[in-house]
Amino acid sequence: MTNEDVVSQGVSGSKVAGNGCVGQKSKENFARAQVVFPDGTSRVTIERDPFPLYVERGVGSYLFDVDGRRFLDLNCNFTTLIHGHAFVPIVEALTRQLQRGSCFANPTESEIELAELLCRRIPQVERVRFVNTGTEAVLFAIKAARAFTGRSKIAKVEGAYHGAYDWAEVSLAATPDNWGDPTAPKSTAFYSGTPASVLDEVVVLRFNDVEGVRRLLSVHAHQLAAVVLDPMPSRGGLIAPKPEFIAAVQEAARNNGILVIADEVLNLRQTFLGASARYGLVPDLVTMGKIIGGGLPIGAIGGRADVMKAFDASAGRPLLPQGGTFSANPLSMTAGLAAMRHLDHAAFAHLEMLGNIVRDGIGRAISNRGAPLCVTGATSLFRIHPMVQIPNDYREAHPTPAGATLMKQLARFFAENGIILPHGAVASISTPMVRADAEFVVDAFVGFLDRHQDMLDAIEGRG
Structure with a gap:
């Protein structure tokens, strides 16, 4: 099955995420996990808001959680899965x-x-x-x-x-x-x-x-x-x-x-x-x-x-x-x-093309709305920062408390709209993604800007 099939049809009756980013089965699994793991997880990098999202399977660049919902995966197990899932x-x-x-x-x-x-x-x-x-x-x-x-x-x-x-x-x-x-x-x-x-x-x-x-x-x-x-x-x-x-x-x-x-x-x-x-x-x-x-x-x-x-x-x-x-x-x-x-020159050209669509689209949205944000990255990688100027190093990239809160809300908004965006980390693109996926990411970011103007004002001190 191609990524276009997953985008247009879904798989096996799956439904797009929404109405909260963690389902009931994930909550039940986390309750079980807390009995056997020190904090309910097996690695510190597991994100929870307030519960982890438990995955049932992956197809192409999409994940399906145990509650049957579909997510575009921009984590790719911390950039590992350059060919997506089940290649x-x-x-x-x-x-x-x-x-x-x-x-x-x-x-x-x-x-x-x-x-x-x-x-x-x-x-x-x-x-x-x-x-x-x-x-x-x-x-x-x-x-x-x-x-x-x-x-x-x-x-x-x-x-x-x-x-x-x-x-x-x-x-x-x-x-x-x-x-x-x-x-x-x-x-x-x-x-x-x-x-x-x-x-x-x-x-x-x-x-x-x-x-x-x-x-x-x-x-x-x-x-x-x-x-x-x-x-x-x-x-x-x-x-x-x-x-x-x-x-x-x-x-x-x-x-x-x-x-x-x-x-x-x-x-x-x-x-x-x-x-x-x-x-x-x-x-x-x-x-x-x-x-x-x-x-x-x-x-x-x-x-x-x-x-x-x-x-x-x-x-x-x-x-x-x-x-x-x-x-x-x-x-x-x-x-x-x-x-x-399978990572030939054509594959890398495809990844860079999609990366440019995402970074350029996010950059235009930031510029058009005068949002106090910026985007960094290259090729198949990108990261959004809660600051106006592109930072030069770790100290300049270190977010304020208000900025960190905004980034957490951004990850939550993306999850609620069917996209896994790493919180405070790099996002990555995989070869099964298509132009529609990249545009989906940009549209979600635009939706976030429209929804959270009050938080953006707080970053700039305009609130």
Whole structure:
């Protein structure tokens, strides 16, 4: 079934969401879940308003909840499902593989094929190592940089998400109360109990701060193993990097023997070659995940052959031992290979076309109504901000309390009108979407502006 069929007909008697965004069966499921999970959910990223929406199935770019209602999915499991739900080539490939076996202690040909595709496609990726998650990919990339350089510290951008590794989490959720001097950001803990030594080993940078990155990387040069950089940090605001910022990171790293780790777990979906190539970054290591697994758990570290040699166990114990019961499992390899083979230049052109329709349409609506909002993003990604000026970094993108309330109301309005819009996070477009879907998103946003003028006035202080 095509996405046009889902849009025009629905599926199996499903109904478009409305009259409240959470149905009775979802409420009942949440009551059951509270008995077995600490807060009723199995991961902190589950949104609730005030209950989570429980999903029964997905078709194309649409979700269907347990109450039978249909939603256009702009979350795509946090940008993972670039081909949407139940993509036929992936389903067929997985069905064949399941009949052969789900996992083995031995390698399979599928892992070679997926690695070959990544090495051919992604610049600077000469060797690959597969792991199970994006968190693991960043974790082992940092360890590889330490093993290669003999240094222990890392640098990272304030507000950027790189998974659940202690060092990578530093200053992920910094606030105006604790983020410190604008010229020398403070290392802040993400969770209670973070060792002080972890904070001491992370140099925090501000995104797009050219002079700051030059100074801080030089000051700490002899201790820094790597600078970890997402070319367009999603939680940092999904803001485009300034060319001079990318150049400054590159120059300071090269001059001081610091490795550059490009975290493309999310942003690999920006182009056929990934995000680094789009923005002129030439990394030593690249971390990947999400789209390269076709909807199954996956992570990968790729990069220069000499740096990746840290994993080499052919002559005995490697500089960096790395294993994992499910690393390179044939299901993830098979699904990822099917997904990536169908991400050709035409697919990326389609995604960018739809992304432009959404971003341009939202931008025009904001301009026409003089709303105190803006939109950022690129290609198949976008994010709406409760502020007039497009921010340059995480601090500028940090919403006021009134802005945060407005964004929550925006997500609620979208849900009530049949669209899953992530709250306070990046929204993503998938290949099964069509022009009508993109226009649906813009129309919903226009409806929100018309309905909530009082809240918009409060953001500008006109209320």
